Amino acid sequence: xxxxxxxxxxxxxxxxxxxxxxxxxxxxxxxxxxxxxxxxxxxxxxxxxxxxxxxxxxxxxxxxxxxxxxxxxxxxxxxxxxxxxxxxxxxxxxxxxxxxxxxxxxxxxxxxxxxxxxxxxxxxxxxxxxxxxxxxxxxxxxxxxxxxxxxxxxxxxxxxxxxxxxxxxxxxxxxxxxxxxxxxxxxxxxxxxxxxxxxxxxxxxxxxxxxxxxxxxxxxxxxxxxxxxxxxxxxxxxxxxxxxxxxxxxxxxxxxxxxxxxxx
Amino acid sequence: xxxxxxxxxxxxxxxxxxxxxxxxxxxxxxxxxxxxxxxxxxxxxxxxxxxxxxxxxxxxxxxxxxxxxxxxxxxxxxxxxxxxxxxxxxxxxx
Numbered sequence: 001x002x003x004x005x006x007x008x009x010x011x012x013x014x015x016x017x018x019x020x021x022x023x024x025x026x027x028x029x030x031x032x033x034x035x036x037x038x039x040x041x042x043x044x045x046x047x048x049x050x051x052x053x054x055x056x057x058x059x060x061x062x063x064x065x066x067x068x069x070x071x072x073x074x075x076x077x078x079x080x081x082x083x084x085x086x087x088x089x090x091x092x093x094x095x096x097x098x099x100x101x102x103x104x105x106x107x108x109x110x111x112x113x114x115x116x117x118x119x120x121x122x123x124x125x126x127x128x129x130x131x132x133x134x135x136x137x138x139x140x141x142x143x144x145x146x147x148x149x150x151x152x153x154x155x156x157x158x159x160x161x162x163x164x165x166x167x168x169x170x171x172x173x174x175x176x177x178x179x180x181x182x183x184x185x186x187x188x189x190x191x192x193x194x195x196x197x198x199x200x201x202x203x204x205x206x207x208x209x210x211x212x213x214x215x216x217x218x219x220x221x222x223x224x225x226x227x228x229x230x231x232x233x234x235x236x237x238x239x240x241x242x243x244x245x246x247x248x249x250x251x252x253x254x255x256x257x258x259x260x261x262x263x264x
Numbered sequence: 265x266x267x268x269x270x271x272x273x274x275x276x277x278x279x280x281x282x283x284x285x286x287x288x289x290x291x292x293x294x295x296x297x298x299x300x301x302x303x304x305x306x307x308x309x310x311x312x313x314x315x316x317x318x319x320x321x322x323x324x325x326x327x328x329x330x331x332x333x334x335x336x337x338x339x340x341x342x343x344x345x346x347x348x349x350x351x352x353x354x355x356x357x358x
Binding site: 028031035036037039040084085086088089144145148151152155156157158161164165168221238240241243245248249251252253255256259 | 283
């Protein structure tokens with residue numbers, strides 16, 4: 001009885017996760033189109049792809065391989081987003097991370113295919129390789145966001161913006177661990193089977209991690225105005241006096257002359 | 265007009281390098297944006313590549329006209345600062 005209740009709670013949490021990532025995905029696609037930011041459009045597509053994969057597997061029973069194809073798209077799109085947003089002019093490390101993520105994703109697809117068509121049990125090998133796949137994808141984003149936050153925190157920029165960096169970093173770190181519970185999934189048991197307490201707990205922990213991630217990203221990207229105002233309440237944005245071009249150039253020359261006379 | 269954030273960041277660097285006040289430096293960057301794209305392109309639609317162009321072309325020209333001796337060093341520093349803080353364009357722009 002208690003197991004059934006727990007299963008329903010965890011399943012509800014999982015549905016919440018899927019609904020939120022769909023909302024965030026659509027929002028980012030719309031904003032990416034409006035602002036002509038291809039990186040935002042890409043990450044929005046990745047989010048929607050992830051939701052399609054889960055819905056296809058759990059609602060329409062299209063199987064693990066179907067889900068994995070969309071996970072592959074979502075993970076690679078996440079790395080592309082990180083590279084385009086934080087490392088546009090760097091070549092070696094971003095390309096290396098993308099190449100490794102892509103390779104690990106292809107291995108996942110191959111192992112799913114082996115299991116599906118040949119019945120080969122490669123569960124623990126697949127899960128072992130899923131760990132670096134997930135860690136790399138989301139820790140790369142977490143690291144990039146945290147490093148940027150560290151550089152930017154000294155500047156007079158809106159606090160809600162700094163919070164967005166922190167949320168992206170923190171919740172990317174959280175979701176990077178979501179494949180760890182899979183190691184404890186018992187063999188031959190359906191994922192989240194209410195009859196098996198370990199499988200049920202694996203499902204529950206994964207659902208909670210996933211839902212936390214989606215809520216964190218929802219707040220980060222679709223931050224309501226009242227929250228922005230609350231966060232910014234002690235913030236004074238820079239307000240520059242309006243100068244004509246002539247006035248401004250005179251001011252700059254004067255300031256530069258003053259500085260050089262101080263040095264003389 | 266949230267991309268003003270990147271102008272604030274670049275403005276602080278420029279102010280430090282030219283030994284002028286941050287408002288004057290921000291004004292110089294805004295003038296350089298106008299030089300490059302005219303008054304009709306909104307700041308919110310400027311991309312990383314646009315900012316790179318602004319720095320290497322119109323800001324560069326403005327510094328030359330102001331007789332700034334080490335303008336090449338300043339331009340390189342500005343490009344470095346843009347590269348370091350490029351994510352603001354996306355993170356603040358959504």
